[in-house]
Amino acid sequence: MKKVLVVxxxxxxxxxxxxxxxxxxxxxxxxxxKNGAEAIKMxxxxxxxxICMDMNMPGMDGLTALRTLSVMDKEVKVVMVTSLGGVGDxxxxxxxxxxxxxxxxxxxxxxxxxxxxxL
Amino acid sequence: xxxxFFGQFLVxxxxxxxxxxxDAINLQEKNNLKLxxxxxxxxxxxxxDIQRAHNAQMSKDMKLGDLLVEMGFLSLTQLNDIITRQxxxxxxxxxxxxxxxxxxxxxxxxxxDAFKADQAQYVSNGxxxxxxxxxxxxxxxxxxxxxxxxxxxxxxxxxPGRCELVKTVAPNFMLAAMDFSGDVNARYLISVSxxxxxxxxxxxxxxxxxxxxxxxxxxxxxxxxxxxxxxxVAAKASQMGVIMNINPPEVLHGLQIDExxxxxxxxxxxxxxxxxxLILLIKN
Numbered sequence: 115m116k117k118v119l120v121v122x123x124x125x126x127x128x129x130x131x132x133x134x135x136x137x138x139x140x141x142x143x144x145x146x147x148k149n150g151a152e153a154i155k156m157x158x159x160x161x162x163x164x165i166c167m168d169m170n171m172p173g174m175d176g177l178t179a180l181r182t183l184s185v186m187d188k189e190v191k192v193v194m195v196t197s198l199g200g201v202g203d204x205x206x207x208x209x210x211x212x213x214x215x216x217x218x219x220x221x222x223x224x225x226x227x228x229x230x231x232x233l
Numbered sequence: 234x235x236x237x238f239f240g241q242f243l244v245x246x247x248x249x250x251x252x253x254x255x256d257a258i259n260l261q262e263k264n265n266l267k268l269x270x271x272x273x274x275x276x277x278x279x280x281x282d283i284q285r286a287h288n289a290q291m292s293k294d295m296k297l298g299d300l301l302v303e304m305g306f307l308s309l310t311q312l313n314d315i316i317t318r319q320x321x322x323x324x325x326x327x328x329x330x331x332x333x334x335x336x337x338x339x340x341x342x343x344x345x346d347a348f349k350a351d352q353a354q355y356v357s358n359g360x361x362x363x364x365x366x367x368x369x370x371x372x373x374x375x376x377x378x379x380x381x382x383x384x385x386x387x388x389x390x391x392x393p394g395r396c397e398l399v400k401t402v403a404p405n406f407m408l409a410a411m412d413f414s415g416d417v418n419a420r421y422l423i424s425v426s427x428x429x430x431x432x433x434x435x436x437x438x439x440x441x442x443x444x445x446x447x448x449x450x451x452x453x454x455x456x457x458x459x460x461x462x463x464x465x466v467a468a469k470a471s472q473m474g475v476i477m478n479i480n481p482p483e484v485l486h487g488l489q490i491d492e493x494x495x496x497x498x499x500x501x502x503x504x505x506x507x508x509x510x511l512i513l514l515i516k517n
Contacts, residue, residue, distance in 0.1 A: 123481060124453055124456065124457045124460065125449065125450050125453040126434075126437050126438055126450060126453045126454045126457045127457055129438055129450075130437070130438065130439065133439075170460070170464070170479060170480075170481055171481060172481045196464065197235070197460055197461045197462075197463070197464020197465055197467075197468075198464045198467060198468065198479070201464075201467050201468050201471045202238045202240075202241075202471055203471070205238065205240065205241045206240070206258055209240075209244070209251050209254055209255055209258070210255065210258070213251065214251050215244055215245060215251060216241055216244065216245065217245065218235035218237060218241070218245065219235065219460070219461045219464060220235065220382075220385070220386045220461050225245070228247065229245070229247075232247055
């Protein structure tokens with residue numbers, strides 16, 4: 115099963131994503147980071163294959179963490195999960211920094227799983 | 234189920250890959266010249282002229298084109314020629330995707346139709362504000378999108394009340410707030426009763442019961458609802474040419490209104506004694 119790290123300051127979003135991942139049969143959740151700095155540390159300690167990361171978080175935000183991850187770890191696939199995906203500049207920046215996809219909030223289970231399986 | 238722009242719609246639906254989209258964005262950036270770059274390519278300005286105009290922009294709130302005319306670097310006719318050439322050579326993301334071979338022209342038209350249908354649900358309905366305000370269309374859209382998300386995310390039937398200009402806000406169980414900055418400055422708040430907080434938690438967590446959930450999780454679900462609405466508001470605003478940045482949400486248990494702010498309250502009548510309000514504190 116592919117290992118997934120969830121990065122979101124919201125407890126409820128983390129809960130939703132962890133549930134979707136746990137029930138998928140294809141993925142296992144290796145942890146929950148609450149900001150970009152924690153994500154970078156947990157990427158090192160948990161070595162996930164996929165990171166599902168929010169953009170708008172207190173402390174280090176998702177795009178800053180993505181910039182660092184894209185340099186530090188060329189293997190990990192990052193998917194941004196955000197309500198800001200529709201802001202063209204933010205979306206474009208995420209893709210330029212190497213994000214493999216952007217899942218819009220509110221999200222649907224089928225859509226999340228389809229995107230993770232297509233990575 | 235969100236406000237999107239076309240490139241995102243295509244990647245999220247697996248029609249094109251992020252790599253192909255990046256190729257198309259790079260093509261757009263190479264092709265769609267900015268005003269200064271276009272003037273340079275037409276031989277109307279030097280790089281030094283543009284730099285001087287950029288420096289002047291730091292102390293003058295003017296568009297580059299207007300400033301170049303005011304500083305005597307361009308005539309009005311030359312500026313219009315540049316803008317016309319920019320328009321005539323501009324390529325949109327769909328066209329760029331066809332040019333890089335990510336999608337056929339036929340498939341592009343099919344996807345454009347699907348995108349239009351997907352986004353039609355976010356076309357704003359009429360909302361009346363009680364006062365005349367700068368950026369009133371943005372605040373009307375904010376209220377309208379909030380109402381739409383109450384239906385789509387929370388699955389609640391409701392009746393929107395008339396928007397009122399207020400000096401104080403009636404107390405409620407909790408408030409979740411998010412600040413807007415950029416072209417507009419305001420605080421967005423959703424106020425909910427205790428019963429409604431649980432209803433929101435059930436919807437966000439997809440749980441039948443939330444009675445055993447800790448307070449921080451219940452509060453977090455209301456903040457997440459605010460986050461989802463405000464992110465989509467920012468996306469819609471960007472389509473309207475207005476930059477709205479958002480900060481992470483926070484929980485409040487009381488509210489003081491600054492005298493200089495314009496405070497608008499939009500009641501959301503849910504029924505069964507549950508109370509929900511959208512409050513906008515707009516900085517003047």
